[in-house]
Structures are given as C-alpha cells and as structure tokens.
Amino acid sequence: MAQKKVIVVGAGGAGLTAAIEAAMAGADVTVISKTSAGLGTCTAYGAGFFTLPVCGVTPKEHFAKTIEVGKGINDPSLVRILSEKSEESLKRLAELGVKIEFTRGSANTRSTAPNELMGGAGFVGQLVEIAKSSNVKFIEWTVVTSLDLTKEKISGVSAVDWRTGRTLSLQADAVIIATGGGGQIYRRSDNPSRMTGDGYSLAKRAGLELIDMEFVQFYPIGWAEPGLPVWLADTGLVDHIRITDETGDEFFIKAIKEWGYINGAEANLFARDRCSVLMAKKEEKGPVFAHLEDVSDEKWEDRGLRYSLTIDHRFFDHFRRPVRVSPIQHYMSGGIKIDTGCRTGISGLYACGEATGGVDGANRIGGNAFSNIVTFGIIAGRHAAGDDVWETKFHHEPECCPPVANSEKGTAPSILRSELQKTAWDLLGPVRSEKSIIHAQHKIHDISEMKLMINSPTEMLLALEMKGLTDTAAAVADAALKRKGSLGTHFREND
Ligand SMILES: Cc1cc2nc3c(=O)[nH]c(=O)nc-3n(C[C@H](O)[C@H](O)[C@H](O)COP(=O)(O)OP(=O)(O)OC[C@H]3O[C@@H](n4cnc5c(N)ncnc54)[C@H](O)[C@@H]3O)c2cc1C
Structure with missing residues (x-):
C-alpha cells in the first residue's frame, strides 16, 4: 500500500501528538502552523497540569466528576475515552522521552518549563524534537485558509505563508484539525495572539457542525491593573491573600466555602463557571482587589503563593498594594463535533484538542484539557494513518471561502x-x-x-x-x- 499522506493543521500539544503517532504508524506527515512549531500555542502557555485517573483515582471517579462539572451535557462516549485512556496516553509519551511527573489524580510537565509563565513550553519543545526525529515535516509561519474537498472526502488544504503572501495548495489523504481555541475574540484573554478560532471557521465553512460553542470558560481571576500583564492568576490565590470588593468584604472565599469547596485550589478545578460569574457580578457594582500589600517578606517566599501569582514574583515588586483583578477568557469548551475516533462529518478529516467539542460539556475540569489533547491527539494520529473511510455528511453545503481583500481604502x-x-x-x-x-x-x-x-x-x-x-x-x-x-x-x- 502507498504511504498515506497526512496533514496536521496546528503544532500545539494535540497536533504534535497526532503527528508523532501518525508518523510512527507509517504515514508521511506534514504539520502546518502559524508560528514556529510548538510556540505561540495554548499548550506552551499552559500551566502544564493534567487531570486524569492515576495514582489512586479511578477512571469511574474521573468520568463521574467530568460529567458532573460539565453539567451532564458532555458526550459520554468521549469522556469515557478520556477517563479510560488518558493514563496510558501519557505513559506512552513518557516512554517516548517526555518528562512527566505523576501524582494522585494528576500529572505535570513543569520540571521542563523554561519559566513560571510558560508551564507547557518544555513539553511542546520535547514533542517537536520527537516529531522531527520521527521524520515529521514542518511548514511554519503559514495559515491554513481552507479545507479542500471533493464531493466524498477531504483532498488537502490551501494555505498562505503570511510573511511572503505566497499561496500553497497541499494534497493529502487525511487532514487533522488541531488548531486550538479562539480566545482572541475577547478583549481580555490569556490565550496567545494566534488563537483566533481558525479551526472552527474552517470546519463551519466546510459544512461541518460545531457544538457547545456558547460554553466559553472564563478564568475567575486575571490581573487587571494597569502595568501588569493581562494574564490569569491561579484561583488558588484566594488561599494566600485577601480578594475583596471595595468595602473590604472577602466575598470570594466566603462564596467558595458556602458552595462546599475546601479552598480556592479546589474551586479552580471544579467551579470556574460559578467563580467567574461571581466575580463579574461583583464588578458590576465596583472594582475587585487582590491585596498584595498583605504579603510579608517571609510569605513572599512561599512556593504556593508564587505559583498562584502565575507571573514571576519580581513583576510585583512595584505592586505591593491592592491591585485590580477581573475574570479573563481562558478556554473554549465547544468546537467541532467528533466521534470516538476523532472523525468529523467529512471522510478523511479528523479533529482533536481544543478545536473540538463534546468532552467538556458546559464547563471543563481544570487540567482536563491537557489530558484531552494527548489522549485524542494519539487517537486522531492513529486513525489518520490507517485506512478509515466513512460517509461524508455535511451539516450544510460547503461555502467557498472569500479571498482576503487587499484594498488601500479598507480598515487596518x-x-x-x-x-x-x-x-x-x-x-x-x-x-x-x-x-x-x-x-x-x-x-x-x-x-x-x-x-x-x-x-x-x-x-x-x-x-x-x-x-x-x-x-x-x-x-x-x-x-x-x-x-x-x-x-x-x-x-x-x-x-
Ligand atoms: C494560560 C493558560 C494556562 C493553561 N493551563 C492549562 C493546564 O495547566 N492544564 C490544562 O489542562 N489546560 C490548560 N490550559 C488549556 C490548554 O492549554 C489548551 O486547551 C490546550 O493546550 C490546547 O491545545 P491544542 O493543541 O488543542 O491547541 P494549541 O496548543 O493552542 O495549538 C494550536 C495550534 O494551531 C495552530 N493554528 C491555528 N490556526 C491555524 C491555521 N489556520 N493554520 C495553521 N495553524 C494554525 C497554531 O499556530 C498552534 O500551533 C491553559 C490555557 C492557557 C491559555
């Protein structure tokens, strides 16, 4: 049989895992990304934590909690895969040389992080190296602008090298969409600049169904003080310093306790939805502050506090005073509809990672996204390299993509x-x-x-x-x- 040509659109955790798996299964794999592979991705910016059933937490418990937090509208068949396969998926990457530490119900890649800000950058760096040594080819600085289709199946992608304007038409037997989320639709987002929802758009215009797009996860606490980066602060910050409204009321920690969570760290995993709304409603009445002036020099050394600041603590040298905090967009739970083999409605077209919907339902457990990208990345890669064929079903007639206008009279x-x-x-x-x-x-x-x-x-x-x-x-x-x-x-x- 001729070697199968697979194109992976996206070089974050999902795309790189899929590419490695497809190459190891014998396919000729090309990864396309808008920036240098691995960088400028949510995976690189991620804290580097995986939530999964491991070290004493069972798949049944993980499944039940994921459905509970997702308010029961998750696709149970996808959650079952996540719960049953995430441990073996991570261990597979560990066998390939990725440094992963396992603890109860969790794993992390932070030992390879280059700094506190980019907990997943070491992780993607290792994946890029493994992909290169598995003969995966990379086309960087290039935007995929449309999916090319025949009546029955995917036939390739069209793309533009944005540095030169050169257009490319690439043929493939299978294409995997791993374009991540679209947090950049929001003024306040912790997503990198290239997270513009391209995968949702490519799929929608190709006639595919998007599901659960209303479920945008906002992170409850983000820095909102002029002079500080627009970036999230871990919800566990509330376990270290006071978060108050204008009157000094510690409404945040009070609410978490009333809802039955032990602390901010637990609410971070399971209640980002309620905490963000709480913050947003409070802000309608007046500003909310994190009280950095409370922190003694001794406490400033505390590892837990430093982690929850998420930015290097030296950034805060001039901010040992009350600073404004506000919710920030963080993650898209919805996306392209897939089945348990990461197949979409178009034969030969697969999708994985944040570009897809169904796993998280109405709210995501913190840490489940990293487990998702690895678990479904492996599945997408394996299937794309195989000889799956299925019936193409469009949600609506595919649309022809409008070319980018190039008008001197337009708006920047x-x-x-x-x-x-x-x-x-x-x-x-x-x-x-x-x-x-x-x-x-x-x-x-x-x-x-x-x-x-x-x-x-x-x-x-x-x-x-x-x-x-x-x-x-x-x-x-x-x-x-x-x-x-x-x-x-x-x-x-x-x-
Ligand atoms: C600050 C932050 C911290 C986080 N921490 C965690 C955590 O600790 N644990 C957890 O589970 N989740 C975390 N998340 C969420 C998690 O990081 C993401 O959901 C996940 O990394 C998405 O991976 P991905 O591979 O699907 O997409 P990404 O890693 O975002 O990669 C997308 C890729 O697609 C490419 N691309 C997009 N459009 C195109 C196009 N048109 N043409 C070519 N290429 C394209 C991009 O260039 C990029 O290479 C965090 C998110 C953020 C922002």
Whole structure:
C-alpha cells in the first residue's frame, strides 16, 4: 500500500501528538502552523497540569466528576475515552522521552518549563524534537485558509505563508484539525495572539457542525491593573491573600466555602463557571482587589503563593498594594463535533484538542484539557494513518471561502480585531442577556463585512485571522442565543 499522506493543521500539544503517532504508524506527515512549531500555542502557555485517573483515582471517579462539572451535557462516549485512556496516553509519551511527573489524580510537565509563565513550553519543545526525529515535516509561519474537498472526502488544504503572501495548495489523504481555541475574540484573554478560532471557521465553512460553542470558560481571576500583564492568576490565590470588593468584604472565599469547596485550589478545578460569574457580578457594582500589600517578606517566599501569582514574583515588586483583578477568557469548551475516533462529518478529516467539542460539556475540569489533547491527539494520529473511510455528511453545503481583500481604502485589520474583541467582551462575556447577544450578532456581522487594508506581512496575518475571529464570535453568539437560561459557563440574565 502507498504511504498515506497526512496533514496536521496546528503544532500545539494535540497536533504534535497526532503527528508523532501518525508518523510512527507509517504515514508521511506534514504539520502546518502559524508560528514556529510548538510556540505561540495554548499548550506552551499552559500551566502544564493534567487531570486524569492515576495514582489512586479511578477512571469511574474521573468520568463521574467530568460529567458532573460539565453539567451532564458532555458526550459520554468521549469522556469515557478520556477517563479510560488518558493514563496510558501519557505513559506512552513518557516512554517516548517526555518528562512527566505523576501524582494522585494528576500529572505535570513543569520540571521542563523554561519559566513560571510558560508551564507547557518544555513539553511542546520535547514533542517537536520527537516529531522531527520521527521524520515529521514542518511548514511554519503559514495559515491554513481552507479545507479542500471533493464531493466524498477531504483532498488537502490551501494555505498562505503570511510573511511572503505566497499561496500553497497541499494534497493529502487525511487532514487533522488541531488548531486550538479562539480566545482572541475577547478583549481580555490569556490565550496567545494566534488563537483566533481558525479551526472552527474552517470546519463551519466546510459544512461541518460545531457544538457547545456558547460554553466559553472564563478564568475567575486575571490581573487587571494597569502595568501588569493581562494574564490569569491561579484561583488558588484566594488561599494566600485577601480578594475583596471595595468595602473590604472577602466575598470570594466566603462564596467558595458556602458552595462546599475546601479552598480556592479546589474551586479552580471544579467551579470556574460559578467563580467567574461571581466575580463579574461583583464588578458590576465596583472594582475587585487582590491585596498584595498583605504579603510579608517571609510569605513572599512561599512556593504556593508564587505559583498562584502565575507571573514571576519580581513583576510585583512595584505592586505591593491592592491591585485590580477581573475574570479573563481562558478556554473554549465547544468546537467541532467528533466521534470516538476523532472523525468529523467529512471522510478523511479528523479533529482533536481544543478545536473540538463534546468532552467538556458546559464547563471543563481544570487540567482536563491537557489530558484531552494527548489522549485524542494519539487517537486522531492513529486513525489518520490507517485506512478509515466513512460517509461524508455535511451539516450544510460547503461555502467557498472569500479571498482576503487587499484594498488601500479598507480598515487596518488590527482596528477591526480590537472592535471585535471589545464587542465580544462587552456583549458575550461571563454575563450575557438576550439583548446583548442579539446586539453582538449585528456588530459581528458588520465587522465581518468591512474591507481590510493590508500593507505589511503582519497586516496580512491579522487579515487572514479575521475570518476565524468573526466566524467564531458569530458561532458563540448564535449558540448563546439558542440556549435560553444559564448552564455551566453560559450565564444569561433577564431570561
Ligand atoms: C494560560 C493558560 C494556562 C493553561 N493551563 C492549562 C493546564 O495547566 N492544564 C490544562 O489542562 N489546560 C490548560 N490550559 C488549556 C490548554 O492549554 C489548551 O486547551 C490546550 O493546550 C490546547 O491545545 P491544542 O493543541 O488543542 O491547541 P494549541 O496548543 O493552542 O495549538 C494550536 C495550534 O494551531 C495552530 N493554528 C491555528 N490556526 C491555524 C491555521 N489556520 N493554520 C495553521 N495553524 C494554525 C497554531 O499556530 C498552534 O500551533 C491553559 C490555557 C492557557 C491559555
């Protein structure tokens, strides 16, 4: 049999794991990414923690908790795979040389992290090395702009090298979408700049179904003080210092205890949805502060405190005072619908990682995303290298992708991006209403119709990303409008 050609779109944890697995199964694999492989990804930016049934936690317990936190709307067949296969998936990577430490119900890759900020950067670095030594080829600095289809199956992808504007058409027997999430639709997000929802857009335009797009996970505490980076602080921060409203009320820790969680660290795993809404509602009345002035010099050395700051503690030398904190977009629970073999509705097209939906339901357990990308990355890679064929079923007729306009009279894409980010934050944030969602739909539509001006490679990249951003924001708004009432991370008022 001829060697199978597999294209993997995305070089984060999901894409790299899939690529390694497909190459090891004998396929000719090419990975395409918008930046240098592994870098600029959520996996690199991740804290590096996996939640999984290991060292005394059973798959049954992990399954039950994942469904409970996801409010029961998760796809149980995908959760079962995660619960039953994540330990063996991580151990497979460990056998290939990836440094992973296992503890009760958890694992981490932080020993290889280059700094406190990028807990997953060492992890992806190791995956890139393993992929290269398995003959995986890389095409970097390149944006996949459409999926190429015949009537029955995937036939390849079209792409643009954004530094030169050169277009590429690449043929493949199988394609794996591992493009991560779309946090950049929001003004406040801890996702890297390239997380623009391209995979959701590619799938949607190819006629595929997206599920659970209304479930955007906001992280409860993010730095919001001028001069500090827009970045998350671990919810466990509340176990070390006071988080208060203007009146000095320690509402956050009180609420967590009332809900039955022992501390912020536990709420971080299981209750990001309620904690973010609590914070957002409190902020409607006035600012919320983290009291860094409380920390004695001795306590400043505490490892737990330093971890929960998430940024190197030296950043805070000039901030030993009350600093503003606010929720921040963190993760997309919804995405491309897949089955347990990571197959989509198009024969030969697979998807894995944050680009997919179904595992998390309405809210994700902290740490489950890292387990997800490895577990489903391996499955996608194995199947793509095999000879799976299935019936192609489009959700709607595939759309032809509009070319990127190149008009001197257009608007700079950075301006439109900011407008979209403000729209999504103000109208589709942690607290939504029917009115805000409809308003968002109109604004997103208007932004998507605007002509773009492209005068530099950076503007070319930003312009190419506008399609992913507007399609993703529209998908979130449409799903949010359809789901009346509140569930998990989707909180609606006045319904
Ligand atoms: C600050 C932070 C901390 C986190 N910590 C944790 C944690 O400790 N534990 C946990 O479980 N989860 C954590 N998460 C979530 C987790 O990091 C992500 O869900 C996960 O890493 C996503 O992996 P991925 O491979 O699906 O996507 P990513 O790692 O984001 O990779 C996406 C890839 O797709 C490429 N791409 C996108 N569009 C295109 C295109 N059109 N053409 C070509 N390439 C494209 C990008 O260039 C990139 O290479 C964290 C997230 C953040 C932001």
